[in-house]
Amino acid sequence: MATAGCHGCETGRPRSAHSQPHGAPGGRASGHTGLEEGWDNELPGDRPGPGQDEAGQSQSFLDQEEVEEAEDRQLLEPEAWRTYTARRNALREFLTCDLSAHLLKRHHARMELLRKCSYHIEILPKHLALGDQNPLVLPSTMFQLIDPWKFQRMKKVGTAQTKIQLLLLGDLLEQLDHGRAQLDALLESPDPRPFLAGWALVEQRLADLSAVMDNFLAMMVPGRLHIKHRLVSDVGATKIPHIRLMLSTKMPVMFDRKESVAHQDWVALRWFVTIQPAVPEQFELRFKLLDPRTQQEYLQRGIIPVAACTFDVHNLLPNRVYKFTVKRAESYTLVYEPWRDSLTLQTRPGPPEGLPPRRLGKPGCP
Numbered sequence: 001m002a003t004a005g006c007h008g009c010e011t012g013r014p015r016s017a018h019s020q021p022h023g024a025p026g027g028r029a030s031g032h033t034g035l036e037e038g039w040d041n042e043l044p045g046d047r048p049g050p051g052q053d054e055a056g057q058s059q060s061f062l063d064q065e066e067v068e069e070a071e072d073r074q075l076l077e078p079e080a081w082r083t084y085t086a087r088r089n090a091l092r093e094f095l096t097c098d099l100s101a102h103l104l105k106r107h108h109a110r111m112e113l114l115r116k117c118s119y120h121i122e123i124l125p126k127h128l129a130l131g132d133q134n135p136l137v138l139p140s141t142m143f144q145l146i147d148p149w150k151f152q153r154m155k156k157v158g159t160a161q162t163k164i165q166l167l168l169l170g171d172l173l174e175q176l177d178h179g180r181a182q183l184d185a186l187l188e189s190p191d192p193r194p195f196l197a198g199w200a201l202v203e204q205r206l207a208d209l210s211a212v213m214d215n216f217l218a219m220m221v222p223g224r225l226h227i228k229h230r231l232v233s234d235v236g237a238t239k240i241p242h243i244r245l246m247l248s249t250k251m252p253v254m255f256d257r258k259e260s261v262a263h264q265d266w267v268a269l270r271w272f273v274t275i276q277p278a279v280p281e282q283f284e285l286r287f288k289l290l291d292p293r294t295q296q297e298y299l300q301r302g303i304i305p306v307a308a309c310t311f312d313v314h315n316l317l318p319n320r321v322y323k324f325t326v327k328r329a330e331s332y333t334l335v336y337e338p339w340r341d342s343l344t345l346q347t348r349p350g351p352p353e354g355l356p357p358r359r360l361g362k363p364g365c366p
Contacts, residue, residue, distance in 0.1 A: 084192045087199055091187055094206055098213070099180050107173055110220065114169065116252040118328060118337040119162045119222060121155060124244050146243075158247055158335035165219055172216040179209045222247035247335070251275045253283065253326050255343040262322075262345040266314040271326050271341070273309075282307055282329035290321045290344070305329060318350035 123146070186202065189195055195202075251274040259270035269285070288301035300317065316322060327340040 080196065081192075084196055087202075088187065088192075088195070091183060091202065091206075095180065095183055095187065099176065099183075099209060101180070104173075104176060104180065107176070107216070111169060111173055113252070114166065114220070114249070116339040116341075118250045118252070119158070119335050120248050120250060120331065120333040121158050121335055122246045122248045122333070124246060125242065154245060155335050158245075162222065162247060162336040165222065169216065169219055172212055172219070175212050176209065176216065179205065179212070183209075222249055250277070250328070252339060252341065253328060254341045255324070255326060257343065260324075260343060260345065262347045264318045264348045264350060265316050266312055267316065267322065267324070267345050267347070268310075268312050269324060269326075269343070270310050280307065283309070284327055284329045285311055285313075286325045287313055287322055289317065290323055316347050318347050321346045 183202075183205065186195065253271055253273055256270040256272055259268075261268055271283070273281070283306045285304045285306050286302070287304075289297055292298040292300065297317065300320075300322075304311065304313075313322075313324075321344060323342060323344050325340050325342045327337065328334075
């Protein structure tokens with residue numbers, strides 16, 4: 001099978017027919033040769049001692065591979081053997097470059113990040129000519145022309161579209177994992193004859209997995225919302241602006257677990273966003289005392305609006321456990337936010353009984 005250039009391959013050169021793919025166990029998947037049975041039945045004195053040169057062990061392993069290759073060649077004619085070797089190398093190259101274990105691991109990490117993001121609707125003009133109004137200001141003015149009830153309906157459409165897109169991404173990634181496992185098992189098959197007989201199905205499988213990968217990469221970026229009805233009401237203007245709605249992704253808000261610390265009766269909280277937005281954002285911080293024991297302790301909770309990425313919560317009880325959560329403040333354009341970061345901290349114990357407590361931030365008298 002003719003293969004395209006290797007994208008993302010670390011080596012840039014095809015490996016030999018019997019070299020192992022990334023993540024594959026050494027040796028053959030099944031079956032035992034006479035050489036392997038002889039190794040199992042050898043005497044303890046025949047094993048190389050700890051002082052023996054390692055080169056001899058490597059040579060023994062290479063000899064074993066040569067024996068296995070010779071046995072495989074005996075099953076095929078020379079021309080069939082060359083075809084088998086070429087197709088095996090093509091499959092190995094696909095698993096090493098286009099569908100490597102490292103690449104799938106990166107996609108899994110990106111999927112986990114997308115599940116923690118928040119998704120918003122962006123209103124953009126379809127066409128912007130030179131000299132037109134600033135595109136950063138234009139969407140805010142368009143909100144005045146959009147029917148609020150219709151926009152709420154579009155937010156529900158955006159929520160459903162985002163959920164479906166995340167589900168499809170997870171399904172595509174699962175197909176890639178399963179497809180790689182199947183091809184890897186085929187590559188380790190000890191008998192070359194079924195490999196050659198079913199090569200047409202292997203080629204079809206490679207094409208299908210390439211298409212799945214293309215669809216997965218295309219869906220990683222939120223796309224355009226499908227508008228069934230006109231959002232702009234009749235305002236009596238001679239020309240109604242043409243707009244388009246897009247789904248945008250905002251990176252999750254996460255606590256800085258190194259900088260967030262608890263003191264005796266207060267905590268210092270810090271959080272961050274991986275990609276800083278162009279304009280300052282508003283956040284919502286929640287806290288509550290875990291396992292309250294009295295009605296008064298049950299009141300140790302609250303919701304605090306914050307306009308920065310840091311905040312200190314005071315008047316807490318000593319030696320108690322509190323849970324804190326942070327997220328972006330509710331906005332008019334938010335359609336889906338499935339995750340918010342949480343942090344649990346325990347305040348430090350108070351002073352021993354009989355000693356007057358010191359005021360926070362002021363040193364005691366010498």
